[in-house]
Amino acid sequence: xxxxxxxKPDTLCRKTDPAGLSLDTTLDLTGFDEWPGQxxxxxxxxxxxxxxxxxxxxxxLGPTGAGKHTLVRxxxxxxxxxxxxxxxxxxxxxxxxxHKPNAINLPASRGGPFQKDMLQLTEELRVSIPxxxxxxxxxxxMEALEGEFKERGDKxxxxxxxxxxxxxxxxxxxxxxxxxxxxxxxEVIGPEEFQKLPEAEQATLRADMEVLQKELQDILRQMPKxxxxxxxxxxxxxxxxxxxxxxHLIDELRAAYKEIPAVLEHLDAVQEDVVEHANEFIAAKARxxxxxxxxxQDAGDAGDGAFAKRYHVNLLGDYDTKDGAPVVYEDNPxxxxxxGRIEHVAHMGALLTDFTLIKPGALHRAxxxxxxxxxxxxxxxxxxxxxxxxxxxxxxxxxxxxxxxxSFISTVSLEPEPIPLDVKIxxxxxxxxxYMLSALDPEFAELFKVAVDIEEDxxxxxxxxxxxxxFIGNLIDRDALRPFNADGVARVLDHAARLAGDSEKLSCHAxxxxxxLREADYCARQAGEDLVGRAHVQSALDAQIRRAxxxxxxxxxxxxxxxxxxxxxxETVGQVNGLSVLQLGGFAxxxxxxxxxxxxxxxxxxxxxERQVELGGPLHSKGVMILSGFLxxxxxxxxxxxxxxxLVFEQSYGGVDGDSASSAExxxxxxxxxxxxxxxxxxxxxxxxxxxxxxxxxxxNEKIEGFFDVCQQAGLTGSQGVLIPESNVKHLMLRDDVVDxxxxxxxxxxxIATIDEGIEVLTGTPAxxxxxxGHYPKGTINHAVxxxxxxxxxxxxxxxxxxxGKKAKTKAGGKGAAR
Numbered sequence: 054x055x056x057x058x059x060x061k062p063d064t065l066c067r068k069t070d071p072a073g074l075s076l077d078t079t080l081d082l083t084g085f086d087e088w089p090g091q092x093x094x095x096x097x098x099x100x101x102x103x104x105x106x107x108x109x110x111x112x113x114l115g116p117t118g119a120g121k122h123t124l125v126r127x128x129x130x131x132x133x134x135x136x137x138x139x140x141x142x143x144x145x146x147x148x149x150x151x152h153k154p155n156a157i158n159l160p161a162s163r164g165g166p167f168q169k170d171m172l173q174l175t176e177e178l179r180v181s182i183p184x185x186x187x188x189x190x191x192x193x194x195m196e197a198l199e200g201e202f203k204e205r206g207d208k209x210x211x212x213x214x215x216x217x218x219x220x221x222x223x224x225x226x227x228x229x230x231x232x233x234x235x236x237x238x239x240e241v242i243g244p245e246e247f248q249k250l251p252e253a254e255q256a257t258l259r260a261d262m263e264v265l266q267k268e269l270q271d272i273l274r275q276m277p278k279x280x281x282x283x284x285x286x287x288x289x290x291x292x293x294x295x296x297x298x299x300x301h302l303i304d305e306l307r308a309a310y311k312e313i314p315a316v317l318e319h320l321d322a323v324q325e326d327v328v329e330h331a332n333e334f335i336a337a338k339a340r341x342x343x344x345x346x347x348x349x350q351d352a353g354d355a356g357d358g359a360f361a362k363r364y365h366v367n368l369l370g371d372y373d374t375k376d377g378a379p380v381v382y383e384d385n386p387x388x389x390x391x392x393g394r395i396e397h398v399a400h401m402g403a404l405l406t407d408f409t410l411i412k413p414g415a416l417h418r419a420x421x422x423x424x425x426x427x428x429x430x431x432x433x434x435x436x437x438x439x440x441x442x443x444x445x446x447x448x449x450x451x452x453x454x455x456x457x458x459x460s461f462i463s464t465v466s467l468e469p470e471p472i473p474l475d476v477k478i479x480x481x482x483x484x485x486x487x488y489m490l491s492a493l494d495p496e497f498a499e500l501f502k503v504a505v506d507i508e509e510d511x512x513x514x515x516x517x518x519x520x521x522x523x524f525i526g527n528l529i530d531r532d533a534l535r536p537f538n539a540d541g542v543a544r545v546l547d548h549a550a551r552l553a554g555d556s557e558k559l560s561c562h563a564x565x566x567x568x569x570l571r572e573a574d575y576c577a578r579q580a581g582e583d584l585v586g587r588a589h590v591q592s593a594l595d596a597q598i599r600r601a602x603x604x605x606x607x608x609x610x611x612x613x614x615x616x617x618x619x620x621x622x623x624e625t626v627g628q629v630n631g632l633s634v635l636q637l638g639g640f641a642x643x644x645x646x647x648x649x650x651x652x653x654x655x656x657x658x659x660x661x662x663e664r665q666v667e668l669g670g671p672l673h674s675k676g677v678m679i680l681s682g683f684l685x686x687x688x689x690x691x692x693x694x695x696x697x698x699x700l701v702f703e704q705s706y707g708g709v710d711g712d713s714a715s716s717a718e719x720x721x722x723x724x725x726x727x728x729x730x731x732x733x734x735x736x737x738x739x740x741x742x743x744x745x746x747x748x749x750x751x752x753x754n755e756k757i758e759g760f761f762d763v764c765q766q767a768g769l770t771g772s773q774g775v776l777i778p779e780s781n782v783k784h785l786m787l788r789d790d791v792v793d794x795x796x797x798x799x800x801x802x803x804x805i806a807t808i809d810e811g812i813e814v815l816t817g818t819p820a821x822x823x824x825x826x827g828h829y830p831k832g833t834i835n836h837a838v839x840x841x842x843x844x845x846x847x848x849x850x851x852x853x854x855x856x857x858g859k860k861a862k863t864k865a866g867g868k869g870a871a872r
Contacts, residue, residue, distance in 0.1 A: 057810045059774065059801035065787045067513075067556040069546040071539035074522060078536040078584060082526035088124055089520035090511030090561060098128045101503035102423070102477055108502050110445070110478040112428070114487040115507030118564030121481040122382075122425065125505065129380050129423045129479065136378040138162065139421020141370060142472050144408045146363040148322045154367075154408035156470040157315045167316065168366040170306055174323075175364045177302055182331050183338035185298035186291075194290055202283040209272045213265065220261040224269070231269060233262050295331040299324060323364055333360050362409050369393075369413040369472075370420070378422035383415035386431045388440055391415050393452040395467050411469055416450050419476050428482030428490075441478075445500050448474050510553040510560050521546065521559050528567050534574040540587035545569060548594060551754065551786040569593055601640035605759075608644055613766050617704055619645050620733035621767050627651060627725030629815070630736035631702070631717035632760060632775070634752035641752060643759020645736050647703040648714060650721035654845055654852075655697020679712075680719050682743035683808075688839050695846040698722055712740040713750035716778075719808060720815055727837035729816040734770065735803075736760040737811065739778040745808040749780040754787055761791050761800060769794060774801030776811050809835075 076082065088095060094113070101111040113121040141164025144154045159167055185191060210231075214224040223236040235242045235258045247255065303324045310316040327334075370379075383390060393414035397404040415424055431437050436455060444450055449471035480501065487504065490497040511517050525545055529537060537545070548569060552560035560566070570585075572593035577585040611617045619630060631648040634641055684694060700718045717737040724731045738756045739747040750756075757775045764773040782804050794800040805811040809820035812834050821833025829836035 057803050057805065057814055059803050060782065060785075060795070062792050062796040064782060065785050065792045065795060065802060066547070066789075067550065067786065069518075069543040071543040074539050074542055075519075076522070076539055076542070078538050079526045079529050079542065080536045082523055087127065087524065087527050088120075089517060089524045090508050091124060094124060094505050094507050095128065097503055097505040098125055099132075101479075101505065102129055102132050104503075107448075108499055110501045111480070111503045111505055112487055112501045113479065113481040113505040113507060114484045116509060116562065117483060118562055119507045119509060120561070120563035121505075121507050122427075123563065124507065125479055125481065126380065126382070126425060129425070129477075133378040133380050133422055134376060136422070138376070139370075139378060139475070141165070141167075141368065142417065142420065143168065143369055144367040144411050144469055145319050146365075146408055148326050148363075151363075152467055154411065154467060154469045155319070156472050157313075157319060158472075159310075159313055159316065163310075163313075164366075164368045164370070167310065168368045170309065171364055171366045174302055174306065175361050178299060178327060178364075179334055179337060179361070181298045181302065182295055182327075182334040185294050186331075186335055191290075191294050194294075195287065198283065198286055198290060202279065205279055206276065209275070213268055213272060216268075217261075217265050220265075221258065222262055222265060231273070233265050233269065235262070291331055292328045295328045296324070299327055326363070330360070337361075362407055365409055367409050367411055369411075369417045379419050380423045380425070381415055381419035382425040384427070384430070386415065386426050386437050386441075387434045388436050388455055389414065391437055392440055392444060392450055393417055395452060395454060395469075406467060408467065408469070411452060411467065414450070414452075416444060416474065416476060417472065420450070420472070421475050423477045423479060425479045425481065428480045428486050431480070432486070442496055442500060444474060445478065446496070447471075450474050508561055510555070510558040513550060513555075513557050513559050517559070518546065521549070524561075525566065525570070528563070528570055532567065532571060532574075534570055535577050535583060535585050537570075537573070537585040537590075541573065541585045541590050544587040544590040545573075547786065548590070554751070554754065554786075555784050556786050557783055569597075572596065598640070601638065602642065604635070604637055605640075605642040605644075609762055609766060612645075612763050618647055619763060620647075621764050621773055622770065623733045624730035625733055626728055626730045627721050628733070629717045629721040629724070629731050630733060630760065631714040632736050632738040632756035633714065634755050634759075641755050643752065643756040645760050645763055646705065646714075648717050648721050649701055649703055650718065650725040651699045652722070652725045652841075652845075653697050654695060654848060656695070679715060679741060679743055680722060683719065683741065683745055684722075684842075686743060687745070687835075688842050692843065692846045694842065695848070695850075696726075696842065698725070713738055713752075715739075716741040716747050716776075716805075716808065716811060720812055723808075723812055723834060723838055724816065726841045727816075727834050728841075729812075729818050729834055729837065731815045732772070732817070734764075734773045735776060735815055736774075737776045737815070739776070739781075739805060739811075741808060747778045747780075747805045747807060747811065749778045749784075753777055753781040753784050757785075757802060758788055758791055761794065764800065765790075765794075769799040771799050773799075774803060776803045776805045776814060779804040779806040 098111065098113075101109060111125070113125045115121050138161035140158040140161060142156060142158050143164050145157055147153050147155045186195075210224065217224055217233060218236075221235055221237070222233055223241060225232055225234055225241065235247060242250075247258075250258075303320055306320055307317060310320070389412075391414045393416070394412050395406055396410040396412055397406045398410070399405075415426075426441075431441060450473075451471040452469050454466070478501075490501075511521065522542060525537070525542060529535075545566070546559065549559040549566060550556055552562060552565055569590065573585050573590045576589040576592040576596075577583075580589065582589065608617070612619045620628075621630075627650045629648050631646045632643055633646055634643055680700075681694075688694070700722065702714075714737075716739040719741055720731060720737060723729075736756075738750055738753065740750055741747055757777065760773075760775050764770075785802075791800065795802065803811075803814050805814070809822075812818075813820050816834060819830075819833045821829040821835040823829055823835075829839055
């Protein structure tokens, strides 16, 4: 097996050549590509907003800050600008069932004028109706009716009184009402005088009074009927006067909205209601003038108060100044903010409401267009997700309070007429939210059929790099930053590859790239420079790390002071420097950990101490179990494993997960079995399979730099380095100081493909390959391991035989005693 060579400096970080960018500064860029590498997502957006079928709503999925919202909104606004402005929806009073307001739709841009026209109509009614009743003609007609009624009553009583007078009987008024009594010379005859009259005269008077009393009662019975007839005639006159005074006003509105049947129907209802309630306007005018109100009037019912609102229009959206379909983003998608709400006002200790207090939600504002929502915010709001699904499925916006929806309250409230829904809904969220909803909500796939999957990175190829440079230029132009020179753009490209964790990729994380550009612009401004260069970009990157690396600095200080035990020189049996990555917020850094292994007689178990104490995660435990498979298939083909091995992360006080340390654990185990010491100047990362192949891991750059920093603070000797999986070489985008140290021969990075290659680098001893007889050569690691395992197996066999003999003797002795 050929020895493994360390990597050349040029393979540790793929640098961008500024000369190959074909620009001096970003001012040379003419066309800006906003979305490099997002062809799949753009196709999905255009498909989703183009297909007008139920359920084809969109869900844009990708990491936070990847530009999901910006990308989706850009293409939606582009499409919406070419679409028709939607109809205007409004609520009006329902004169038949007031607690169920009617919904009316008008052509685009007609809702605002209709609202103003109805408000103007109300103002004109407050003036024209009282004026109509105060006119000379109206007064004369009303006075004539009053005169007729009075004359009718006076005539009936006058005729009765005349006939009674002819018979010596008078009609008199008493506190108890009208009464008949005999009179002489206009004086009422008292009872005593009446008794003195002749019997015949008394009988005649009594008979006449009885007849007249019946006539009086007939008249009194007719009076309520005459009063009713009078009131009806007065009301008819009032309606006639009112209808005449308002007809021309409403006819003007009818002419203006003659092509809208719903408005014409509403105007008819308004006219009839105004005619029936003219006294409300008269009372309002009287109150303004300080005069008396008509009987039955409540101080709260006035043409300028709550009553007048019944003729107003509650416009739910005004698109007068907008071109195209609306595009709405609701950043607080609470239940009421989505579907609308009904507000109340306090009055005399009670909560009152009417149709003018209906407030539109985001779905109303976006109706006829597009609504963008953040999936996480929707799911965080109580009942918002369920209400959104119900609205989409029913195809109508029904305004209900949560109390009504959940039947928490039973008080009478408004039930506005539902409005038809015509909205394309776009949700944005992380991938895990999309897949979680797909798995757990059976309605999700039915309602959001278009997935817009945002790419996190693009290929770093000669074809894509110019497009990414245009993307950078667009971000600079959007934020009005100083222009970047070619060196500065090249450094941004290199950092984009580092963000992608791959020298052959470029990260499309718009927020992180934008942050770097802004901070580099700030550094240039502080330095008084008009152009942003490589040094300014690097200063911004150094400042980002400086702000976030307190924990890393404390960890490295603990290693330097010997609190955390990490050796970077010398050799030790069964001890390896493993590497892990810690992610704190948005900052990730590598940290070395001491991994040790011990071996003793056992039953072939490899014990993961982290798992035993419940600090190891499932992936880490899986990696340890793979070690047993490796040992078994390589060394125990003919005899069972007879060892008990213990593996542990020393000074680990938190959870451990992932399998990237499995190769380091295997190296420690092989060292403990073979007795070959491991170089402590080297650190290891990489997972391993059962056949001994080293597999790729994540965070390779952070892990190498983490061990390099520890070695640098202890002093670089030239023997220090890191073993990484060979398949991770393409992911290397190391810091300049690491590359410089490798170039100077002070540090090394070894690409490892198999465990045999790694153990040779770590111990300086050949791993060994089986010969034709199936044996490993002496003096190799594999020979030493196999020999040790056979010794353990033989020891277990001898121990078992000896223990079995003792048990046989004990059993035989027991039988003899029994006999």
